[in-house]
Amino acid sequence: MLKVNNKKCVLPISKRAREIQGSPIRKLAAIAEERKKQGIHVYHLNIGQPDLPTPETVFNMIKSVSRKTIEYAPSNGLPEALTAWKRYFEHYGIHFDESEMIVTTGGSEAIIFAMSCICDPGDEIIVFEPFYTNYNGFASIANVNLRPIPLTIDNGFHLPDEEVIESYVNSRTKAILFCTPSNPTGTVYKKEEIERLVSIAERHGLYLLSDEAYREFVYEGKMISIADFPSVHDRSVILDSCSKRFNVCGSRIGVLATHNKDIISSALRFAQARLSVATIDQISLVPLLENPSYYAQPIVDEFKRRRDVICSNLHKISGVTLYKPEGAFYMIVGLPVKNSDDFCRWLIEEFDDKGETVLIAPGCGFYATPNKGLNEVRIAYVLESKHLERALEIITLALEKYRNRKIS
Amino acid sequence: MLKVNNKKCVLPISKRAREIQGSPIRKLAAIAEERKKQGIHVYHLNIGQPDLPTPETVFNMIKSVSRKTIEYAPSNGLPEALTAWKRYFEHYGIHFDESEMIVTTGGSEAIIFAMSCICDPGDEIIVFEPFYTNYNGFASIANVNLRPIPLTIDNGFHLPDEEVIESYVNSRTKAILFCTPSNPTGTVYKKEEIERLVSIAERHGLYLLSDEAYREFVYEGKMISIADFPSVHDRSVILDSCSKRFNVCGSRIGVLATHNKDIISSALRFAQARLSVATIDQISLVPLLENPSYYAQPIVDEFKRRRDVICSNLHKISGVTLYKPEGAFYMIVGLPVKNSDDFCRWLIEEFDDKGETVLIAPGCGFYATPNKGLNEVRIAYVLESKHLERALEIITLALEKYRNRKIS
Numbered sequence: 064m065l066k067v068n069n070k071k072c073v074l075p076i077s078k079r080a081r082e083i084q085g086s087p088i089r090k091l092a093a094i095a096e097e098r099k100k101q102g103i104h105v106y107h108l109n110i111g112q113p114d115l116p117t118p119e120t121v122f123n124m125i126k127s128v129s130r131k132t133i134e135y136a137p138s139n140g141l142p143e144a145l146t147a148w149k150r151y152f153e154h155y156g157i158h159f160d161e162s163e164m165i166v167t168t169g170g171s172e173a174i175i176f177a178m179s180c181i182c183d184p185g186d187e188i189i190v191f192e193p194f195y196t197n198y199n200g201f202a203s204i205a206n207v208n209l210r211p212i213p214l215t216i217d218n219g220f221h222l223p224d225e226e227v228i229e230s231y232v233n234s235r236t237k238a239i240l241f242c243t244p245s246n247p248t249g250t251v252y253k254k255e256e257i258e259r260l261v262s263i264a265e266r267h268g269l270y271l272l273s274d275e276a277y278r279e280f281v282y283e284g285k286m287i288s289i290a291d292f293p294s295v296h297d298r299s300v301i302l303d304s305c306s307k308r309f310n311v312c313g314s315r316i317g318v319l320a321t322h323n324k325d326i327i328s329s330a331l332r333f334a335q336a337r338l339s340v341a342t343i344d345q346i347s348l349v350p351l352l353e354n355p356s357y358y359a360q361p362i363v364d365e366f367k368r369r370r371d372v373i374c375s376n377l378h379k380i381s382g383v384t385l386y387k388p389e390g391a392f393y394m395i396v397g398l399p400v401k402n403s404d405d406f407c408r409w410l411i412e413e414f415d416d417k418g419e420t421v422l423i424a425p426g427c428g429f430y431a432t433p434n435k436g437l438n439e440v441r442i443a444y445v446l447e448s449k450h451l452e453r454a455l456e457i458i459t460l461a462l463e464k465y466r467n468r469k470i471s
Numbered sequence: 472m473l474k475v476n477n478k479k480c481v482l483p484i485s486k487r488a489r490e491i492q493g494s495p496i497r498k499l500a501a502i503a504e505e506r507k508k509q510g511i512h513v514y515h516l517n518i519g520q521p522d523l524p525t526p527e528t529v530f531n532m533i534k535s536v537s538r539k540t541i542e543y544a545p546s547n548g549l550p551e552a553l554t555a556w557k558r559y560f561e562h563y564g565i566h567f568d569e570s571e572m573i574v575t576t577g578g579s580e581a582i583i584f585a586m587s588c589i590c591d592p593g594d595e596i597i598v599f600e601p602f603y604t605n606y607n608g609f610a611s612i613a614n615v616n617l618r619p620i621p622l623t624i625d626n627g628f629h630l631p632d633e634e635v636i637e638s639y640v641n642s643r644t645k646a647i648l649f650c651t652p653s654n655p656t657g658t659v660y661k662k663e664e665i666e667r668l669v670s671i672a673e674r675h676g677l678y679l680l681s682d683e684a685y686r687e688f689v690y691e692g693k694m695i696s697i698a699d700f701p702s703v704h705d706r707s708v709i710l711d712s713c714s715k716r717f718n719v720c721g722s723r724i725g726v727l728a729t730h731n732k733d734i735i736s737s738a739l740r741f742a743q744a745r746l747s748v749a750t751i752d753q754i755s756l757v758p759l760l761e762n763p764s765y766y767a768q769p770i771v772d773e774f775k776r777r778r779d780v781i782c783s784n785l786h787k788i789s790g791v792t793l794y795k796p797e798g799a800f801y802m803i804v805g806l807p808v809k810n811s812d813d814f815c816r817w818l819i820e821e822f823d824d825k826g827e828t829v830l831i832a833p834g835c836g837f838y839a840t841p842n843k844g845l846n847e848v849r850i851a852y853v854l855e856s857k858h859l860e861r862a863l864e865i866i867t868l869a870l871e872k873y874r875n876r877k878i879s
Contacts, residue, residue, distance in 0.1 A: 077591045083744075086743040126534045130525075131524045131525070134720055136721055168749075169745065171745040179488065180484050200740065205612065310541075312747075329488035329489070329491060332488075332493050336491070336612070344749050
């Protein structure tokens, strides 16, 4: 321990606090705000915040609340919210009792609870990189080590062979965490790919943590849930969220669902420690969960159109490496630059075309392995088609100028 | 690692998940629900959920929301919520810039962030027992060891001498976490007591984590905030919550506030990982934070009346050990029983008087040291006076019957 008598001495913070990465999605946001103050219009393709409206029903629910007191909800969730989640899953042929779920503050908290239930400090969870960068932050809070297995743009970020995945399992490995449809790649894993994970999990005694927040966003192929594999019901945990499919990112309602009773009972004790999830938000989303197709389908249809627009326009830019994402609303794109971090910063900080520029997330932030994704960016195609087209036009002009700038 | 080929094998969960305590506040709640189904009326004195109404203003704010989309808020909080917290603190002569605060999901999340910023696994935080039992859960998520220093009912749970506290500091100690006015004891620490902590923190290079969620609930003495000690501004973190003072427990809005830039910047990175705090809830509480006395004073006045009622009625029960709590709305009471856990369970499970019974929290759950608080209970005096009087009448009758039952 540092013994200090000097009152002005700066105290040390924890190792994990020093090491936790800032969000690569949000790190250029402050520069964007500066540019806006200068009158520059910024197209935001950096963050998964769609421009679509939240269903009116949510506001109607909020406005019709007739409680006298905004009380704590039960720690596992309001009974009506648990029943709504049960019906939501049933809509997709997935069966969970109310007692097999914990309503969480966003999908984020579901992931933290799952990691805490399964791992002690120093234990490992396998992830596939590029991965949802916030997994890093959750792992840091829970003191878990992520063990990344690299994927490649060449096959649209599909999973490697079983032997390759298996070679990353060691004595500290406790689980495989995966996301399908994937943020940040938009890949939808095929049945054979999930079967590979199932087989490895059974052979090595691992948990399967399945982030299914983008369940409805499938444009090619079919959504395969870990719930479709009864042989691993005892080792599967579904981590889910209302945010994207219903356009309610700011409501922060997610769920942890599993048939494993030990996980549920310990997750409940973690949930009791933080008391409850916001009461009004739980109530407001009940109608959406009870009728998911009605609310999600128009949103998914719009994103399919946008995906087609962004892919056909990206194809026109010379030197760009891409694949057609099968789901979600993100894609990783290889750009003809050596350092996309530098390019993204230059684009938002210095470039504009007719007073407009674009904010995109550098790819390296989605990798844990150093020097991976250096020429890649993640694009969240969360704007309407005409704005996507304009944003890509700006990127095309910027790439040209950026490369010439480098040569001159 | 456990290698299992048998698919039915139950997988191990983590050590921390096995060890995390269920909430002593909530553990008898399921039995209470059963009794209610049998037609028994239950007076809930187990949990800090007041029966008072939430201010109308909150519902008006919620109903006047005119957004098209419920978007993510910024990770550190909505600008209007941060400004409201700044004004809230200014009302009490405490100055924090917006950049020195992170809006959190309840005070709970503020405590988890503070622990994560300051401690690595195995590091210790000193607490005073009996302490708010949920500190255990936060410590378990963050993998921090709590080091309890016992207080005693004999002096109303005030702090021991400096040398006693100091003897608990070791090379892993990183912080002292305390709560004034205190949950669960209702003790309001005097200036000299906080000075003791300040002096120890300066001498040993410790952080001071001050849980001030009950700031307004002071009936005797004066609220002393850690912010009143400029010499430790660099090592102090205030953890706060709207829940109790405004009767909005289910809105889950708290804050972490500190002048320490390293803590704020790392807490922000943890906050980015979980994206944001619920948008509508942040908006709905802004008017309360901007005018705290107006909204909190009637609530505090009511609780002062209740405290007087509960103390004068408890005095009438023979064999009860008590002190007059100076703040908050809890007190620890010594009962003339050997095992209050057994008594509380019997009371809710088997006893009734004219179809009514009482749920109270066994005291041992608020201690980390084994065999402490065995004859104590925590009473949350969250009901109106006539119900408190009736609840105490029931407890009196129950104690009599329980003791006779034991003898016979």
